[in-house]
Amino acid sequence: MDNLRFARQFLQHPRQLGTLFQSGRTLARKMAQEIGQSVQVVEFGSGTGPVTREILRRLPKNGRLTCFEINSEFCRRLRQIGDPRLRVINDDAVHCSRYVRRADCVISGLPLTLFDSRAREAILAIAGRSGLYVQLQYTPILGQDLRRHFSSVRLKFVAMNFPPAFLFVCRREGEVCEDASPRHPFKSRSRGSRVLIDSDEGRS
Numbered sequence: 001m002d003n004l005r006f007a008r009q010f011l012q013h014p015r016q017l018g019t020l021f022q023s024g025r026t027l028a029r030k031m032a033q034e035i036g037q038s039v040q041v042v043e044f045g046s047g048t049g050p051v052t053r054e055i056l057r058r059l060p061k062n063g064r065l066t067c068f069e070i071n072s073e074f075c076r077r078l079r080q081i082g083d084p085r086l087r088v089i090n091d092d093a094v095h096c097s098r099y100v101r102r103a104d105c106v107i108s109g110l111p112l113t114l115f116d117s118r119a120r121e122a123i124l125a126i127a128g129r130s131g132l133y134v135q136l137q138y139t140p141i142l143g144q145d146l147r148r149h150f151s152s153v154r155l156k157f158v159a160m161n162f163p164p165a166f167l168f169v170c171r172r173e174g175e176v177c178e179d180a181s182p183r184h185p186f187k188s189r190s191r192g193s194r195v196l197i198d199s200d201e202g203r204s
């Protein structure tokens with residue numbers, strides 16, 4: 001049902017959604033597990049909520065998840081989740097600071113490569129204020145923009161999704177980075193900024 005709802009909205013707002021398919025369970029779990037011990041979590045572009053539900057499964061009792069979703073039909077669907085830790089805001093993610101003072105972690109499904117460069121920069125500047133930022137993409141081409149805001153940028157490939165997806169996991173300098181040791185280092189950069197690429201297949 002949510003798949004159908006998502007596809008219908010894509011036909012009306014293709015650039016806002018960026019894809020015909022919402023995230024599958026494996027991808028949603030992989031995104032959500034990145035929150036680690038975070039208590040204050042923000043999600044940008046929650047859609048019908050596949051990632052939202054997985055985040056709530058991992059969030060502590062005293063945790064807070066604030067979702068920004070520009071599509072009002074999706075917001076109605078998200079509110080049906082009915083979890084007291086969840087706050088759904090029907091507004092542009094760029095207005096985040098009007099509602100949230102600080103976040104341990106920002107998880108984003110926004111189709112950032114379809115945004116104009118000003119809007120993309122505004123989103124990344126907001127995300128850069130939290131210690132941890134996870135961005136879903138279907139191409140690996142966002143790295144350069146992310147490295148301007150984060151000292152560590154790790155790229156994970158999730159083949160078990162249609163379409164296969166990339167997750168950028170970004171951290172600011174000084175943030176705890178438990179899994180920063182490269183399993184399959186692909187490339188490293190100067191200026192202390194790291195770019196690592198992982199394939200997540202076979203891991204839970």
Ligand SMILES: C[S@@+](CC[C@H](N)C(=O)[O-])C[C@H]1O[C@@H](n2cnc3c(N)ncnc32)[C@H](O)[C@@H]1O
Nearest residue numbers: 016017022023045046047069070071092093109
């Ligand atoms: C690729 S979909 C991801 C949906 C969901 N997170 C998932 O993984 O299935 C992108 C979502 O971002 C929302 N969106 C696009 N631009 C936005 C903006 N500026 N602020 C908030 N939400 C936005 C769209 O309405 C859509 O639900």
